[in-house]
Amino acid sequence: MFYRFKLWLSRFMMGRYGIDKLFYFLFAVYFVLSLINSFVSSWIIYLISLTLMFIMFFRVFSKNIYKRQRENAKFETLYYKVKNKLKIRKYDPYHVxxxxxxxxxxxxxxxxxxxxxxxxxxxxxxxxVRIL
Ligand SMILES: [Zn+2]
Incomplete structure (x- = not known):
């Protein structure tokens, strides 16, 4: 039974995009939003997380692999840009x-x-400037 499901799944996923870094990022955002929403229970956050879920699964099952790869590449460039910026702001004992x-x-x-x-x-x- 499980074997047949796996076979069906691998056949179903053939030619589809699958999971990438952007998927994990969206999932992390989704997770954080759901966590926040378990405290504040706002329908706006609920709507956003539903949309995120939709985008996540749309991308995983998408057959337009080229387009999805480009989205992921864009996300990664942005991610590294933000990461580098945060690195500069790390505490430096000699500079402000x-x-x-x-x-x-x-x-x-x-x-x-x-x-x-x-x-x-x-x-x-x-x-x-005033440096303390
Ligand atoms: Zn200037």
Missing amino acids: FRKCPKCKTTLRLPRRNGKHTVCCPKCKTDFK
């Missing part, structure tokens, strides 16, 4: 990170206590 008020570039400044005037290397704006 401040945003330029004009061009929003993140500047790495030496961690020296007190008030300093910083000149942004990109847009040449002077601005004051």
Whole structure:
């Protein structure tokens, strides 16, 4: 019985996309949302998690493999971009990170206590920072 089910499943999954990293990510989001919703029970969160579920299964059983692979690739680039950004913000004992008020570039400044005037290397704006 189980063997026949497995056979049917492998035949059914033939030419279909299957599981990828984006699937796991969506599943994690779905899981967190359901967890939150078990406390707040909001129908909006319920609707979002239902939509996520739908997207997840739609992608797994999709026969448009090329399109799904492109979606996954886009997701991975975005994922690594976010990951790299978070890495910069990790605690650094020698530097502090401040945003330029004009061009929003993140500047790495030496961690020296007190008030300093910083000149942004990109847009040449002077601005004051206070480092504690
Ligand atoms: Zn600037």
